[in-house]
Amino acid sequence: MPADTTSGRAVGFLLDLIDSTAADRVRARVGLSRPVPEDLREAGRRISQGLPALPSSVVLWMLQEDDPDLNAVVWRLLSDRDTALRRAVLDGVPFGPGRLLAVEVDPDLRDNYAEPPVPHRVARIGLVAALRESASMAAAREATSMVYLREHWQTVAEADRENSLPGYVRWALSVRPDCPPSLRAQFGSHRKFDFRVRRAGILDGPAGYALDHGPARDVLKVLSLGHMMFPRRVAEAEDALRPLVRDHLGDREEAWAVLAQLLDSFHGTTGELVRTAGAIA
Numbered sequence: 001m002p003a004d005t006t007s008g009r010a011v012g013f014l015l016d017l018i019d020s021t022a023a024d025r026v027r028a029r030v031g032l033s034r035p036v037p038e039d040l041r042e043a044g045r046r047i048s049q050g051l052p053a054l055p056s057s058v059v060l061w062m063l064q065e066d067d068p069d070l071n072a073v074v075w076r077l078l079s080d081r082d083t084a085l086r087r088a089v090l091d092g093v094p095f096g097p098g099r100l101l102a103v104e105v106d107p108d109l110r111d112n113y114a115e116p117p118v119p120h121r122v123a124r125i126g127l128v129a130a131l132r133e134s135a136s137m138a139a140a141r142e143a144t145s146m147v148y149l150r151e152h153w154q155t156v157a158e159a160d161r162e163n164s165l166p167g168y169v170r171w172a173l174s175v176r177p178d179c180p181p182s183l184r185a186q187f188g189s190h191r192k193f194d195f196r197v198r199r200a201g202i203l204d205g206p207a208g209y210a211l212d213h214g215p216a217r218d219v220l221k222v223l224s225l226g227h228m229m230f231p232r233r234v235a236e237a238e239d240a241l242r243p244l245v246r247d248h249l250g251d252r253e254e255a256w257a258v259l260a261q262l263l264d265s266f267h268g269t270t271g272e273l274v275r276t277a278g279a280i281a
Helices: 006-015 020-030 040-050 056-063 069-077 083-093 108-114 120-125 127-132 137-144 150-162 167-172 182-187 191-199 208-211 217-221 235-249 251-267 268-281
Strands: none
Touching: 006 020, 006 108, 006 217, 006 251, 020 251, 056 069, 056 182, 069 108, 083 108, 120 127, 120 137, 127 137, 127 150, 127 235, 137 167, 150 182, 150 208, 167 182, 167 191, 208 217, 208 235, 217 251, 217 268, 235 268, 251 268
């Protein structure tokens, strides 16, 4: 099993959570070579083209690195609907907690892409008025595309406290990965609201993603690139999985061989995969 295959990278991520000597022995048993070090630029195409659909929160973790090279990768992951995030990247908006200085913009983005124009309605009547007049999802998306600076989010929170914003606006903002959790909570919670947020891929953090998201193969494929995609937060996923891996797989070569065999066809979470492989072995 080459280390640069999807399965190889996924198993390799979990192997890095146990003792290195035991991990080398398991690699020999399952035919997994050691991964070749690569930098972000080398992996950029694989990140933008070879990954499964990413939960929105993973994109936010990448933006929180405030890295121009990584932001250029994020740009290629964004869709045409992600107008606000594209504005933020081109404006050098910082996402890291507590960071105030602007982020340098990748030269290719700066030279080849213009910031989307301000929607006519927002320019004419102002942001808050445009939000309040949004009577459809299309209108809400257009108006909320201008919400991307920290002061914008503060303005939205104050306007909503004064008089609740339309449901379409709250929906459009709540499924954004950069929506502050406090504002999402302020918007309220009910079954349909929670479902929309979950469907958009809004996660509590890398630990929950590692343990409770699926299928395991896709999650581990993303986490195996975590040290390049979101290095400041990947340790949260590792810390969540480490006790599980050590308890159910440890240095047992047969258990790791079962895991490698199950991985491609397993539809459950990573936690379920690890427990199942351990139980079978």
